[in-house]
Amino acid sequence: MIQSILLWVLAMLLAPFFSAVILKVKAFFGGKKGPPLLINYYTLAKLFKKGSVYSTSTTFIFKLGPMISLGAAVTVLLFLPFAGQPPVFSFRGDLLFILYLLGLGRFFTIAAAMDTASPFEGMGAAREAYFPIICEATLFMILILFYVLTGELSLAAYFSGTQPFGMWQMAGSPMLFVVIAFFIILLAENSRVPVDDPATHLELTMIHEVMVLDHSGPDLGFIELGSFCKLFFYASIVARLIIPFESGYMALDLCLFAASLLIVYMAVGVMESVMARYRMDRVPKFLLTSFALAFFATVITLEFLK
Amino acid sequence: MNIPVDLTLSLVLLSVLFSFGSSRLPGLIKVIAFQGVVVSIVPLIIGHDMTAGGILFTLATLMIRGIVIPFCIYFAIKKVAIRREVEPIVGYHASVLAGLGLIVAAMVVSHRFNAPSISASVLLLPTAIALLVAGMFLLMARRNAIAMVLGYIMMENGIYLVGTTFSVRALHIVEFGILLDVLAGVMIMAVILQNIKQTFDDVDTALLRTLKE
DSSP: OHHHHHHHHHHHHHHHHHHHHHHHHHHHHTTSOOSOTTHHHHHHHHHHHSOOOOOTTOOHHHHHHHHHHHHHHHHHHHTOOGGGSOOSOOOTTHHHHHHHHHHHHHHHHHHHHHHTTOHHHHHHHHHHHHHHHHHHHHHHHHHHHHHHHHOOOSHHHHHSTTHHHHHHHHHOTHHHHHHHHHHHHHHHHTTOTTTOOTTOOOGGGOSHHHHTTTOOHHHHHHHHHHHHHHHHHHHHHHHHHHSOOOOSOHHHHHHHHHHHHHHHHHHHHHHHHHOOOOOGGGHHHHHHHHHHHHHHHHHHHHHHHO | OOHHHHHHHHHHHHHHHHHHHOOBHHHHHHHHHHHHHHHHHHHHHTTOOOOHHHHHHHHHHHHIIIIIHHHHHHHHHHHHTOOSBOOBSSOHHHHHHHHHHHHHHHHHHHTTOOOGGGGGOTTHHHHHHHHHHHHHHHHHHBOBHHHHHHHHHHHHHHHHHHHHHHOSSSHHHHHHHHHHHHHHHHHHHHHHHHHHHHHHSSOBGGGGGGOOO
């Protein structure tokens, strides 16, 4: 239990570091030196030192938004089997709890954005509300597949110990499609490039960034930290899926896990460097591809298992 | 479970979904070329006893299916400067969902057949059926003449897979005959396309209804 809590704290501490890897990869592709790998810690420290400015037109919901979105992301990490070790909490059906916890965080981000009554933020909120609908369909399809494969309904049962490797052995090639589908979900849910550009400076084309325009100081810090944690959560699931091996020695497992996480974050960075953001009406098609892949994997696996 | 064959066949099924979702002709041609290559290597890895002649025929099919036909079509659209949009009657999202539906239907239907060599791979017959129906779908749901031709080629890929399922011995000769027909068809199509283009300044097949003597 102590070990799990320590790993949970480690996950929170490491999340900003890994997000900086993406920036470094993008800078490498741009032929630049890029910001230091600890840039996100500096940014967070800077933001937490500042004071907050609140518009007079906002209500308490605006102040609640960042806290709840950070709280949801951090709570979700409690359920994450870090490097295949048992998580802090785990119960039957905790996957649904996790999905809706993330949904709750999103809801309050959207509500806070609407609370400012800025038309730009309303637009971003509408997009943020629309795209995850398709993502959710994909996630539930993957959930069904995993349930068919393992007969379990908790995240720990899927990703701890040797279980991921077992799923690869049972399902074979369809797992490849699941990994791709999950990677697309990762990009969409964390507003990465083909769906949303985190580095854009035009409000009309933003999704996530435009919703947090009015937040400042510690609030913005909470939001940033929350999004790092969320990205870490999705990335570690993909990482466990792409490198499902288990050595039995904890130190070695941690190194392997860190290496696979680095691969996932670098893949995100490469995606961001080689692709442009999709036009807004193309995004649903991109997300639908992930749903098609997940559905397809499920159908084929059911056929194999017969 | 035969892993290489299953992997290949799931790639074929995936190419069906991608062909339904692709909106541009060059992209669609690439998908079909990929599908042609993957479909033609299935007999090589499925574990039939292959004679030297059989391997030669299979490689020749691979060449025609994966290289000659796609290049013919590609140069045809280059030459007549056709619009790149496939002009769908059924939208892309609906097409992808329909593709998923027909894959499921093919899986269900294939259990009704008691095909002899179904033991080679559980996916073989479903993939063949899915390809046949998907080709038909592309024929119906796209108005661009080239997209229709590509749908026809996809149906041909499906027939080839059905052939792999049912017969082993006579397969290559018969298949080769069919393939030559298709090749001739593609050549003729290139010529006809040019004529359609000259007459209507477009290759939208809906315009053919206005033809009068």
